[in-house]
Amino acid sequence: MAKLIHTMIRVLDLDKSLRFYETAFDLHISHRLDFADFSLVYLRNEQADNEIELTWNKSRTEPYTHGDGYGHVAFCVDNVAQAHQRMRDLGFNPADVREFHDGASQLLARYFFVQDPDGYKIEVLERHGHYQ
Secondary structure (H helix, E strand, O other): OOOOOEEEEEEOOHHHHHHHHHHHHOOEEEEEEEOOOEEEEEEEOOOOOOEEEEEEEOOOOOOOOOOOOOOOEEEEEOOHHHHHHHHHHOOOOOOOOEEEEEOOOEEEEEEEEEEOOOOOEEEEEEOEOOEO
């Protein structure tokens, strides 16, 4: 059976991205490969079953475009309201908290989006139902 091990995104400013992912999601470097032209930096935390790979092409000077195919990466938290306030306090400018309901009453998901320094969308979901 296949196992998901990482998701890769390209970043323009590696140090800025590392600070964002550590501050926002408590992700730390688990493995790093440095080459002359690029670096691959793998991030995870104690709760993660897989990693985010930040690829830094050292000579790149222009921001990456995301096209219309990229969606988002998602993280679960115990309390989305607290996480949202924390992101606001850190100056990350998260979007408003939203909810999905089944019909008119049953909560399916409570979430918000925030963007990393390269503009990648990140969904933050409260642990509930399917999202554990």
